[in-house]
Amino acid sequence: MSPTDLENYPRPGVTVDLAALTVVGVTSPSPQLSVLVQERTDPEPGLALPGGFMRERWTVDRTVADVLERKVGITVARDIPIRLLRVFDDPDRDERTWAISLAHAASLPENALAGAHGTLVPIGTDGSMPFDEPLLFDHDQIVCAAVESLRERYEFRHRYADTLPDPDGFLTEPFTLLQLRRVHESVIAQKLHKDNFARRMSNYLEPVLHDNGDPVLAENLRGRPAALYRRATTTPT
Template sequence: MFVTTRSTTLTDYPRPNVAVDIAVLAVSGGTLNVVIQRDEQGRAALPGRFVRERRTVEETVREVLELKLGLSPDHVHPHLLAVFSDPDRDPRGWTISVAHAVALPAVELSDVTGELAPVTSTGQLASGERVLYDHAEIIAAATDKLRERYEDQPDPDNLLRPPYTLSELRELHEAILGRRLMRDSFNRRAQPLLAPQLDADGKPATRVGGGRPARLYAKDAPPTATFGWRLPSPRADTR
């Protein structure tokens, strides 16, 4: 028995739309935020753009940064997060999202097109507002990846401008991780990866912030240096 197969071309197969969505994260007001934009009906969503004909994903990322967010594609470099391909993720039609994420200092987003919306430890908008499509899943994935990095290294995304105090560094990590950290234990793990700053006289540089002067630091370790293990939180009965 012979099985016959008919000749096919790529045009014989259905084609999904392809989009790029970007989760831009920042710490502001002591909490983790994501940049959202709104459609004509005022509904919240991540900034994104469909990949145009003969355009690459990388080119579309640059277009989202420049055309949708008003950010410089030469200075902001989102990383590939994941591909979201549930056929029902977009009610407008079959669409695959090549999702990206980037964390930036809040000061660099002062003129961004959109609004900073606080997010919870599970990646949901703290306001309880729903975002369109499966963008809540993209935000959750982006915040999970960010927290993994901040469990492992001191400010790996350079969200703090040096020099900074150990308290400022710990508060940044607490905002991202969504929980308090043990101060003394955090300091012991962070200090070996930091460089104490000196003033013009070669003495330890300090900053006064309401209490006694606090030493100032900057990162002084290879990019591969880590805390060694998960950052400890206070016990429930010591909060």
Template structure:
């Protein structure tokens, strides 16, 4: 019997492999993403091709540190999925191992790039077309973010505590893209939060144009869920 012939790996065509990261945040009432521009001025997500003998995790850290100018120490992007359409990049055959991370806007004041508002479909609200298939990556990132914010109060810690219930609701509205019923939202989230009290045990409040509002932070069970979809204002 003739021994099977084994081909060398170099006998097969190989795509270039990149890591692209959708960095999401909320500015005012808008969900935004960090974009950078190529030499022609076209917007794209920050990314980097994987170097020889580098891991995906190492490349993620390189994008965060070298491309975005952020410290990777407390930033942990999560994997979205692999984007592998052979025609996704006109420069040649590439695949992207796409990641996403949500950060408070205050942590992005010195980021290398621009904060651009995005639509439900992952497009820039400015109407500018993103390079490659980056709209699809942003859409996947925003879908993932919205699923988390339907389930728990500020799971990605975009608000710096303590905060009011109004501030928390407005954050969820910006991410979910719809108005929420105030009273129902408050009833749903309060059991999952820790009311802030002073040394005497009195509620800590903040004046916000009207009567003082109580302040809250994450509760003792930060993974507790709402239990069902948050009710929209138009569902009254």
């Protein structure tokens, strides 16, 4: 096939759409899994995820970085993974043109989204959002896919399967076991048994200690003083 023959094949526009997830009020009694949405006027007024078309000869990674910096207005630390969810390719997903989306998700601590362009909105137990109208394009489906992927990393699916403490890093160290459990509950939208959770997490946490070996206790919290923990530097094999 010659290069000129390739011109006979139509080419879709390629976009990168990003579900930026966070837990709002991460140390509060009621943390809430949320996603960043933005107001749009094109192709019609409504809310959508931040996104953008790939420019000529750009890579996907460069386009993701451009969406974060230009559309969201933040710079993300290198150690925060940006995960490809899947391709959304309904030919009618964008009324302006034939476009496919390489949908991505990013889990960010709430302070990383300070000053971001847009609004953080809570996500329901079924992955939906509290709007009368759906997001533009197929962005509701992208949010659902992002939440499903996130929950797989936080749920206790099997008795002996490893579920790490807050694997996406919403919660800054140090933290109490109660704070950690509430973050997991906010992500999976289910209550967890206190003792079972502590037992499943115990091999992956280490207490914060004073120089004399006594545990450091959280201050300014209601109830009995609680020990502070950090993620263990070594985990069992």
